[in-house]
Amino acid sequence: MTGRRVVITGMGVLAPGGIGVKGFWALLSAGRTATRGITFFDPSPFRSRIAAEADFDPWANGLGPQEIRRMDRASQFAVVTAREAIEDGGLDQGSVTPHRTGVAVGTAVGATMGLDQEYRVVSDGGRLDLVDHEYAVPHLYDYFVPSSFAAEVAWSVGAEGPATVVSTGCTSGLDSVGYAAGLISDGSADVMIAGATDAPISPITVACFDAIKATSPRNDDPEHASRPFDRTRNGFVLGEGSAMFVLEELEAARRRGAHLYAEVAGYASRCNAFHMTGLRPDGREMAEAIGAALADARTNAQDVDYINAHGSGTKQNDRHETAAFKRGLGEHARRTPVSSIKSMVGHSLGAIGSIEIAASVLAMENHVVPPTANLHEPDPDCDLDYVPLTARDWRTDTVLTVGSGFGGFQSAMVLARPDRNLA
Known part of the structure; x- marks a missing residue:
């Protein structure tokens, strides 16, 4: 911001x-x-x-x-x-x-x-x-x-x-x-x-x-x-x-001495203007939202410690999102743990983005990345570190959380510790 x-x-x-x-x-x-x-x-x-x-x-x-x-x-x-x-x-x-x-x-x-x-x-x-x-x-x-x-x-x-x-x-x-x-x-x-x-x-x-x-x-x-x-x-x-x-x-x-969970450091949204339910496979619009959110947060791709994915469980979305992470974060995407909590709580449509913000904040609070449940046979086209089955202890100071919606909406938010150095 x-x-x-x-x-x-x-x-x-x-x-x-x-x-x-x-x-x-x-x-x-x-x-x-x-x-x-x-x-x-x-x-x-x-x-x-x-x-x-x-x-x-x-x-x-x-x-x-x-x-x-x-x-x-x-x-x-x-x-x-x-x-x-x-x-x-x-x-x-x-x-x-x-x-x-x-x-x-x-x-x-x-x-x-x-x-x-x-x-x-x-x-x-x-x-x-x-x-x-x-x-x-x-x-x-x-x-x-x-x-x-x-x-x-x-x-x-x-x-x-x-x-x-x-x-x-x-x-x-x-x-x-x-x-x-x-x-x-x-x-x-x-x-x-x-x-x-x-x-x-x-x-x-x-x-x-x-x-x-x-x-x-x-x-x-x-x-x-x-x-x-x-x-x-x-x-x-x-x-x-x-x-x-x-x-x-x-x-x-x-x-007032409040507990500071996280800073809403950056946010951006894009629309693919492409199809009501379809997604381009290259993930360009989501990648652009990711880049804009990182710029808004005044942080770099290399600072992202965890990605809370949209991860709906449809082939189209999962492959689109994988491409977007690679495009938006470059090689750092391959070193960054990713997970989808929809594997555990389902897809609550408009509510899920906020529920995923809560999961991201709690991941930062506890330095634990929640797992992607039921991930036993990774799709070869989804070749990032999608944290299967079991939560992972992981130092988490900056989280990228993203969402994708019918109509072509693509949104990204960066959450960070409030004591980060902005110099």
Whole structure:
């Protein structure tokens, strides 16, 4: 960032197999997978019948009956993780100026589960062509308007500054944090609550990915279905979840004695303007985003200690990404450990970029690179160090995390220790 320096001082995570930051890291560092057969609805009509579901109880996570009635599942995720981030960051109503505190929430598909459920109600299970709105939940309008996610988080934490939703497909979780860091860097806000949320495990989402054969049909072995960079991979596994962060200006965070997890040192985004779902094999656009993010961070490719990959588990993406790392980092790419946590928590669409930021920060915090689970037979075309099966102790001071999304979006973020030398 070229203006004020921005740091992460609080985190909240809700992911399959791990509710809360500690549970999430326990899953990743152990290399366990949270993928299973879908339980939210009857998946038998579908090609892919597996997902990474979060064992989330809104009551147990502090939501009241009115909040549960009012909010879609994805909105509930965002509020719960924002509250965890605020508590983790040691913020309270007296320590921030409301009109200088903002919110940025990323999402790819908004209130998918709420809309799906309510359509079933108002259409009487799909029997009525002319739906009866009188049967709808009173807050159905909020499901149609993704901005309600930002509003709910802002109300929950008392933020009266900028509030927005960023929806750029599967890069939303990176882009929302990048956007929020930019507001602090240029002086438009002092504190931002930023991250992303998605709860897309619904019949309509499963049907859409079935249609383009993007998801894995390995229904007889869901635990091992997500296998990025493996020769036998055959698609990604849908997931859900949320991660939210407290972002602050560095010197202000130091003055209040906050724990400094990492600096959001650099961020960039590109679009390939090529194809809605296709990727060029040379990885040029992602490589350009990587180069721009490194320049923004005022750091060199040789300083990157770990790459948190998009690693969706589709042949097209994994090969495109491998080429992008080689193009963006040069020979240093071959010396840098890479891994994909989607192998363990699935692909939660817009939320995953923020969940991967959390994984990157925790890798720095613990000097441990989480593994790529289920990577037994590396694809010869994916010939970098993709850290298979077991976490690796590794000195990690600078992390590159990247995302790729339908529409051609390519985003990259550099996270670094705040005490780095910028001379």
